[in-house]
Amino acid sequence: NAGVTQTPKFQVLKTGQSMTLQCAQDMNHNSMYWYRQDPGMGLRLIYYSASEGTTDKGEVPNGYNVSRLNKREFSLRLESAAPSQTSVYFCASSPRDLNTEAFFGQGTRLTVV
């Protein structure tokens, strides 16, 4: 039972490069989320998808785009990476809204130089 799987686990980008972080869940959850984790700042929501076919901005959406490809997959794209986007990124899913437990992926450590 894989749960929530993210790829890649580590990535180094040069400023201005683009990349897509992939996330897939096998728990048949409706809702999926992307967070970033920075020291001393907890987890901040970037984008979320309440259900297949919908996406919405979270607390810190600038510089990112997302795609809910199907019920299982939710990707995060950085079009032009900046050093301020150096962070650990977590994908998560929950059965419905966030009034229930969120299950997290193992994280992607991204460094932008």
Added chain:
Amino acid sequence: GENVEQHPSTLSVQEGDSAVIKCTYSDSASNYFPWYKQELGKRPQLIIDIRSNVGEKKDQRIAVTLNKTAKHFSLHITETQPEDSAVYFCAASLTGGFKTIFGAGTRLFVKA
């Protein structure tokens, strides 16, 4: 919008002692308060949660209390063990909401 403050940022205790982490929230409409534990290099995982219609919930050595009037909730860990060493996050959300707001985290060290 919701704001969650968490204290302390770092907590060091001796094995066997109790640890208490406190959080306050700003939105009185919030009604779900989960706590997540994140071990070094690992993903956050839910350890306990409480809803606004309950004042206290306990699961073995872990308990959470909620004071809706004061808008604060706390995590209590008794008989701490070295494996309790981790970062703990509190959070707040509301029914039908997708924007859970997390506290900044507390790094707990349990010294053997």
